[in-house]
Amino acid sequence: MTQFLIGIDPTVPPSGPGCVECDQTGGWWLHLRRCALCGHIGCCDTSPSQHATGHNATTGHPIVRSYEPGEDWFWDYPGAQMFVGPPLAPPEHHPLDQPVPGPAGRVPADWQSHLHR
Numbered sequence: 001m002t003q004f005l006i007g008i009d010p011t012v013p014p015s016g017p018g019c020v021e022c023d024q025t026g027g028w029w030l031h032l033r034r035c036a037l038c039g040h041i042g043c044c045d046t047s048p049s050q051h052a053t054g055h056n057a058t059t060g061h062p063i064v065r066s067y068e069p070g071e072d073w074f075w076d077y078p079g080a081q082m083f084v085g086p087p088l089a090p091p092e093h094h095p096l097d098q099p100v101p102g103p104a105g106r107v108p109a110d111w112q113s114h115l116h117r
Helices: 020-025 051-059
Strands: 032-035 041-043 063-066 073-076 081-084
Touching (some): 020 041, 020 051, 041 051
Antiparallel strands (some): 032 063, 063 073, 073 081
């Protein structure tokens, strides 16, 4: 098994259509990331709350995959590098009718001023 596959369980489905923590607190996100080990969906580092990286810091789960339509890249936190990995259990991205940023109804009009750059 390669080092990248150590943090990947391709049989685990995603936790849902949006960031777990943002959904719990009424927050919003720019883009979504999926933990490749447990399926946790968190918001990206550009999003106001950066929950995907927070999940990595809390759990030590080392790899995320983009949860955006048309993106299949993985990110290895310890190695700080992108890579191509195996297919994961469906769905492979958030619902196509979910806007970016999202979710609908929770994104402030001045959302761009809240992003991390």
